[in-house]
Amino acid sequence: MNERLMPNIDSMEVDRTSIAKLLSFDSRMTVSHNTAEIIPKASWQDKSHAFARWMCTPLGACIAIYGLNVVAWGGMLFLLMCNAAPAMCHPSCDSLDSSRRIWIEIDSQILNALFCVTGFGxxxxxxxxxxxxxxxxxxxxxxxxxxxxxxxxxxxxxxxxxxxxxxxxxxxxxxxxxxxxxxxxxxxxxxxxxxxxxxxxxxxxxxxxxxxxxxxxxxxxxxxxxxxxxxxxxxxxxxxxxxxxxxxxxxxxxxxxxxxxxxxxxxxxxxxxxxxxxxxxxxxxx
Known part of the structure; x- marks a missing residue:
C-alpha cells in the first residue's frame, strides 16, 4: 500500500464511526443511477391521516361500509351460534320457531347477500x-x-x-x-x-x-x-x-x-x- 495513505488511518476511523451512526437511523434508500436519496419511513400518524383521507373517497367509503356490515352481521351470527342470548331460546334453542333460529336465518341471508356482492360483482x-x-x-x-x-x-x-x-x-x-x-x-x-x-x-x-x-x-x-x-x-x-x-x-x-x-x-x-x-x-x- 502506498505510504501516503498511512496518515489517513485516524480519519478513516472517524469516517467509519460517522457512517455507523448514519446507518443507525431507520430510513429507506432509493437509488437513481449513481445517487442515493434517503426517504424516512412514514410515522403511524401519517399513515392514519392517509387512511382517513382514503376513507373519505367514494371507493374507500363503500369498502368501509361493506367491511363493517360483514363484521357486524358475522359477529352477531357467531354469538347466536354460541347461544350467547339464552332469552331467545324459547321454547328451546333448537326449535325452528324460537327467536334464535329466526335471527340465525336473517343473519345468514344478509351475509349471503353481502358475499354475493363480491362473488357476483x-x-x-x-x-x-x-x-x-x-x-x-x-x-x-x-x-x-x-x-x-x-x-x-x-x-x-x-x-x-x-x-x-x-x-x-x-x-x-x-x-x-x-x-x-x-x-x-x-x-x-x-x-x-x-x-x-x-x-x-x-x-x-x-x-x-x-x-x-x-x-x-x-x-x-x-x-x-x-x-x-x-x-x-x-x-x-x-x-x-x-x-x-x-x-x-x-x-x-x-x-x-x-x-x-x-x-x-x-x-x-x-x-x-x-x-x-x-x-x-x-x-x-x-
Whole structure:
C-alpha cells in the first residue's frame, strides 16, 4: 500500500464511526443511477391521516361500509351460534320457531347477500382471467399460449413478477428497468392458484346462493350453508394471501437499504472530500 495513505488511518476511523451512526437511523434508500436519496419511513400518524383521507373517497367509503356490515352481521351470527342470548331460546334453542333460529336465518341471508356482492360483482373479471388462462395452458399454438400468459401477467402486474430475457429488451429499457422486475420471477403455479381460487369462490357463492334462495329454513339441510361458506372463504383466502405475500416480496425487492450502499464504501480507505458528510473513496495503489 502506498505510504501516503498511512496518515489517513485516524480519519478513516472517524469516517467509519460517522457512517455507523448514519446507518443507525431507520430510513429507506432509493437509488437513481449513481445517487442515493434517503426517504424516512412514514410515522403511524401519517399513515392514519392517509387512511382517513382514503376513507373519505367514494371507493374507500363503500369498502368501509361493506367491511363493517360483514363484521357486524358475522359477529352477531357467531354469538347466536354460541347461544350467547339464552332469552331467545324459547321454547328451546333448537326449535325452528324460537327467536334464535329466526335471527340465525336473517343473519345468514344478509351475509349471503353481502358475499354475493363480491362473488357476483367480480365475476366478469374472474371469467376474463380464466379465459386468458385457457389460452395460456391449453392453447393450440405457442403464440396463443404466450399471448395468454402475457395478458395474465399484465393484468396481475401489481403482484406477479414476470421473467424477462435480456435479449428481448432494448438496451435503454434494460437500464431503466426497476429493481422489482429484476427480482426472482414469481412461480407460474401461483398464477394458477390465484385464477382458480377466484373463479372457485364465485362458483361456491353461486351454490350457496342457490341453497339459500331455493329452499326455506325448514327444508334446507344445515350442512349446505356451512360447507359452501367454508369452501368459498378458503379458496378466496388462499388466493388473497398468496397475492399479498407476492406483492410484499416485490415491494421488498424494490427497496435498497442504506447498509447495502454504504458498508462496501466503508471497507475502503476514505478521506473527507469537501463539506461535512461528503466522502470520496481512494483506490490504493499497488
Amino acid at each position: 367480480l365475476a366478469p373479471w374472474r371469467i376474463r382471467d380464466l379465459y386468458q388462462w385457457f389460452f395460456w395452458r391449453l392453447g393450440w399454438s405457442e403464440a396463443s399460449r404466450r399471448k395468454g400468459f402475457t395478458r395474465l401477467a399484465e393484468i396481475h402486474k401489481n403482484w406477479f413478477l414476470k421473467s424477462q430475457e435480456p435479449s428481448e429488451l432494448p438496451i435503454s429499457t434494460q437500464q431503466n428497468c426497476p429493481a422489482a422486475e429484476q427480482a426472482t420471477p414469481t412461480p407460474l403455479w401461483k398464477m394458477d392458484v390465484v385464477v382458480w381460487g377466484n373463479i372457485l369462490n364465485t362458483v361456491f357463492q353461486i351454490c350457496l346462493a342457490a341453497c339459500m334462495w331455493a329452499m326455506n329454513r325448514f327444508d334446507r339441510p344445515s350442512w349446505t350453508t356451512g360447507l359452501f361458506v367454508g369452501l368459498a372463504c378458503v379458496v378466496a383466502g388462499v388466493a388473497g394471501i398468496l397475492m399479498w405475500l407476492e406483492k410484499k416480496r416485490a415491494k421488498k425487492a424494490s427497496e435498497h437499504p442504506g447498509a447495502l450502499l454504504l458498508i462496501p464504501r466503508a471497507t475502503q480507505p476514505i478521506t473527507p472530500g469537501g463539506k461535512s458528510g461528503n466522502y470520496t473513496s481512494i483506490k490504493p495503489e499497488l
